[in-house]
Amino acid sequence: MECSPESKIQLLEAEVLALRDLIDVARAVVSTLDLDQVLQIILTSAMRFAETPAGSIALYDTIRSELTLHAHKGLTPEFVKTERWGLHPGGLTERVLTGGEILFVNDTAQTPFFTNPIALAEGIRSLVCIPLKVQSRVVGILYLDDFVPREFDQEKLKLLSVLSSFAAMAIENAQLHRRTRLMAITDSLTGLYNHRYFQQVFGRELNRASRYGKPLSIVMMDVDDFKKFNDTYGHLHGDKVLAAMGDILEDALRDSDSAFRYGGEEFVVLLPETELPSALQVAERLREIVERKSVEVLKGIVPHGVTVSIGVAAFPRDGETRGELFKSVDDLLYRAKEFGKNRVYSRSEGDV
Structure with a gap:
């Protein structure tokens, strides 16, 4: 029809x-x-x-x-x-x-x-x-x-x-x-975010914490005696350690947390809406996981694993600006190394 x-x-x-x-x-x-x-x-x-x-x-x-x-x-x-x-x-x-x-x-x-x-x-x-x-x-x-x-x-x-x-x-x-x-903001060896992206996220999270009165903690860690490890076992195995650090951090953290390779063997973790006591628990867990899992990663290559020293700081307790908070966590990392390495260090109440 x-x-x-x-x-x-x-x-x-x-x-x-x-x-x-x-x-x-x-x-x-x-x-x-x-x-x-x-x-x-x-x-x-x-x-x-x-x-x-x-x-x-x-x-x-x-x-x-x-x-x-x-x-x-x-x-x-x-x-x-x-x-x-x-x-x-x-x-x-x-x-x-x-x-x-x-x-x-x-x-x-x-x-x-x-x-x-x-x-x-x-x-x-x-x-x-x-x-x-x-x-x-x-x-x-x-x-x-x-x-x-x-x-x-x-x-x-x-x-x-x-x-x-x-x-x-x-x-x-x-x-x-x-x-x-992702290629522009990611470290190719570890798969973590890079230093440049850390600066962007750190500023954003700190502004958010300040505006809404939310807690924010920052964790900074350094692989102990890494130069000595590289000199003894070679840079190839040193890279294996760094890559393992990326895997460990990605597996151990919440989706809301961010991990970065700050440079060399230094790593930073941002913990939004996290008070200092909880951040210290996270840091201690990370320290223990690195010590344990690095033995597995390096099995048959070296007779031991690696350890990390960790500093932990919190906003606004340890600093209200980006510069103040980062200086605090960097100093605390140095103190962790100074007091024997393979440990977590934070500022006690009353410390200057």
């Missing part, structure tokens, strides 16, 4: 609107490196194409085998508070990741593999899952949800493949930017 002129006009208008959406998305992708902002724009456009009241975009971490929510719309706070989730064998998400193809679910109640209790509680009754691919690698999933059973117009939704390509491009651009930025 031939379409009426009115129907043809409506179809043309819909196509023009869709093309405008694609142009807007393309502009967003090339104009910003804010990944979440771009993904939110893409999600909104995809929901409009699919005529769904809700949706989300999650990125896939291949190392952890889990997804992280980065954009959402039309979903309850209860649903989106689950920001990370793993794969369920045979479940919907695993099928999309392994198959790499768009998956349509017309009625979740009639779909045996749709067993996600959170999604069922949300009332999701139909959905489209679009894999986001960089080359042949799936880096995320675009979910488009409806709260009633329905059959999706698969021809109409072909434009979603274009949108998913834009999303993948945005993810790739953001990840490339992140890698480039």
Whole structure:
């Protein structure tokens, strides 16, 4: 049956609107490196194409085998508070990741593999899952949800493949930017942040602590007798010690803490919202871990591990400016070495 002129006009208008959406998305992708902002724009456009009241975009971490929510719309706070989730064998998400193809679910109640209790509680009754691919690698999933059973117009939704390509491009651009930025602020040997980035973060955290009346502690450590170690066993094994220090610090600290290679064999740790007693516990734990794990790292190479001397200072107790606080922790590190090394030192009340 031939379409009426009115129907043809409506179809043309819909196509023009869709093309405008694609142009807007393309502009967003090339104009910003804010990944979440771009993904939110893409999600909104995809929901409009699919005529769904809700949706989300999650990125896939291949190392952890889990997804992280980065954009959402039309979903309850209860649903989106689950920001990370793993794969369920045979479940919907695993099928999309392994198959790499768009998956349509017309009625979740009639779909045996749709067993996600959170999604069922949300009332999701139909959905489209679009894999986001960089080359042949799936880096995320675009979910488009409806709260009633329905059959999706698969021809109409072909434009979603274009949108998913834009999303993948945005993810790739953001990840490339992140890698480039990390190279500029990271020490290549230890994998920790470098001295230059320490100065930026230290200033920012100190300003934050001062503005909001929050505690801030700083830990500075130095590998004991490192020059002697290098002279005796060689710089290759010395580098192995420094690399191990990076691994130890990254594994032992909270996500909110930051570790830096200050220079040579010196390392700094910033502990936001941490009072001095807790910072001393962290420092003592780090000292013990280095002493113990360095033996394992150097086993078969040298007959012993290495130790560290540590100074600990806290804002505002030991200094209210960047210069004052850093001088305090540097002096305390020197005192730790002066009093026998392999120890943690802080200022006692009444000390000048």
